[in-house]
Amino acid sequence: MMSLLEKIHTGKKQQAPRLLIYGSEGIGKSSLIANGPNPIFVPTEDGLDQVNCHSFPLCKTFQEIIDCLSVLATEKHDYRLVAIDTVDWAERLIFDHLCNHYKVNSIEKVDGGFGKGYVHALTYWRQLIDGLRYLREEQGMIVALLAHAKIESHTDPESTTFDRFSPKLHKHANALLCEWCDAILLATRERGAAKGEKSGGERILRCIGSPTCVAKNRYNLPEMLPLDWSALMDALTQDES
Numbered sequence: 646m647m648s649l650l651e652k653i654h655t656g657k658k659q660q661a662p663r664l665l666i667y668g669s670e671g672i673g674k675s676s677l678i679a680n681g682p683n684p685i686f687v688p689t690e691d692g693l694d695q696v697n698c699h700s701f702p703l704c705k706t707f708q709e710i711i712d713c714l715s716v717l718a719t720e721k722h723d724y725r726l727v728a729i730d731t732v733d734w735a736e737r738l739i740f741d742h743l744c745n746h747y748k749v750n751s752i753e754k755v756d757g758g759f760g761k762g763y764v765h766a767l768t769y770w771r772q773l774i775d776g777l778r779y780l781r782e783e784q785g786m787i788v789a790l791l792a793h794a795k796i797e798s799h800t801d802p803e804s805t806t807f808d809r810f811s812p813k814l815h816k817h818a819n820a821l822l823c824e825w826c827d828a829i830l831l832a833t834r835e836r837g838a839a840k841g842e843k844s845g846g847e848r849i850l851r852c853i854g855s856p857t858c859v860a861k862n863r864y865n866l867p868e869m870l871p872l873d874w875s876a877l878m879d880a881l882t883q884d885e886s
Contacts, residue, residue, distance in 0.1 A: 660781065660782070660785075661781050661785050661786055661787045661788070662787055662788070662827050662828060662864075662881060663777075663781065663787075663788045663790075663825065663826045663827045663828070664787070664788065664789045664790065664826060664827065664828050664830065665732075665789075665790045665791075665792065665812065665822055665823065665826040665828070665829045665830070666678070666789060666790070666791055666792070666830045666831075666832055666850070667791070667792035667793065667794050667810075667811075667812040667813070667829075667830075667831060667832065668793070668794050668831060668832030668833055669793070669794055669832075669833070670692075670793060672832045672833065672834075672848060672872070673832060673848055673872055674730075674731075674791045674832050675692065675693060675696045675698070675728075675730055675791065676696055677832070677872055677873070677874055677877075678698075678726065678728045678730075678789045678791065678874070679696050679697060679698040680873075680874040680875075681725075681726040681787065681789070681874050682725040682726055682787070683723055683724045683725040683726060684698060684699065684724065684725070684726040684727070684728055684789075685699050685700065685701070685717065685722075685724040685726070685727055685728070686698055686699065686700035686701065686728045686730050687700070687701050687704060687710055687713045687714070687727065687728065687729050687730065688700050688701065688702075688703050688704060688730050689703070689704050689710065689729065689730065689731060689732075689734035689735045689737075689738060690703075690730070690731055690734040691703065692730065692731075693730065699724070700730075701713045701716075704735075704738065705738070706738055706741070706742065707735070707738040707739050707741070707742045707769060708742075710729070710735060710738065710773065711772065711773070711776060714727070714773075714776035714777065714779075714780065715776070717780055717784070717786070718776065718779055718780060718783075718784070724786065725785070725786055725787060726786060726787040726788075726789060727777065727780055727786050727787070727788055727789070728788075728789040728790075728791060729773075729777075729789070729790050729791065730791045731790075731791045731792050731793060732790045732791065732792045732812070732814065732818075732822065733792050733793050733812070733813040733814055735773070736766070736814055736815065736818055739766050739769045739770065740752040740762070740766065742769065743755045743762055743765055743766060743769075744762075747762075752766070763815050763817050763818075764817065766815070766817070766818065767817055767818070767821060770818055770821055770822070771821075774821075774822075774825055788826075790822060790826065792812040792813055792814065793812075793813040794810045794811070794812065794813060794831065794833075795810070795811060795812070795813040796808050796809070796810060796811075797809060797810075797811050799811075799856075807856050809855075809856060809857050809858055809859065810831055810833070810857065810858040810859065811858070811859040812829070812859065819859075823859070823861070827862065827863045827864065828852065828861065828862035828863065828864060828866070829854075829859060829860050829861045829862070830850045830851065830852055830860060830862070831850065831851040831858045831859070831860050832848065832849075832850055832872055833848070833849060833851060833858075834846035834847065834848055834849065835847045835848075835849050835869070847871065847872075848871070848872035849869045849870065849871060849872055850869060850870045850871070850872055850877065851868070851869050852866040852867060852868060852869060852870060853866070853867075853868045864880070864881050866880050866881070867880065
């Protein structure tokens with residue numbers, strides 16, 4: 646039997662990226678992903694009508710999302726990128742599932758309340774991540790999670806309290822997905838982003854976190870990139886070379 650020492654991996658692992666891209670409605674998140682390599686969308690909200698893409702039927706329950714991932718895992722296909730559009734609407738489906746299970750009308754009342762519903766929701770988020778992990782590791786598919794943006798108040802213990810953009814998710818889900826993904830990118834405009842303006846300036850991806858937004862990447866990306874699939878992939882590929 647091979648020992649654990651013989652299984653040690655050295656150097657970088659070249660695996661498909663896991664991306665969480667968030668921004669205001671209509672900024673171009675879905676169009677960005679539609680220009681990726683053979684993408685397939687798992688839609689949880691209406692919004693793809695004007696995007697030239699392949700997509701499953703609209704998912705109206707959490708189980709339907711899992712069913713879409715299961716089809717990709719078990720049936721032959723040529724798709725190279727899977728996108729959940731959007732994860733904040735997927736979160737609503739998770740909440741609906743829990744509310745139905747506990748026979749309550751609010752996630753705040755699940756299992757007696759006191760925030761237990763949000764904790765229980767993590768079980769379903771992990772199930773979703775497991776399905777995406779299989780597609781990435783076993784089929785080499787790029788994973789793209791799309792989300793709307795929200796403005797939240799954030800306290801920096803070394804400075805002060807300020808407003809910033811973050812994915813429109815509960816803090817537990819936000820922490821889980823942001824930890825799992827390789828890059829958290831804000832789709833916005835070059836000017837006026839800090840004020841939440843929807844017009845003015847070129848559309849860009851912010852790749853590094855700042856007082857105005859949540860962002861990160863494990864690829865040594867620059868502070869910002871054009872909101873363009875080729876530009877993003879070129880930047881990711883440069884890090885692999």
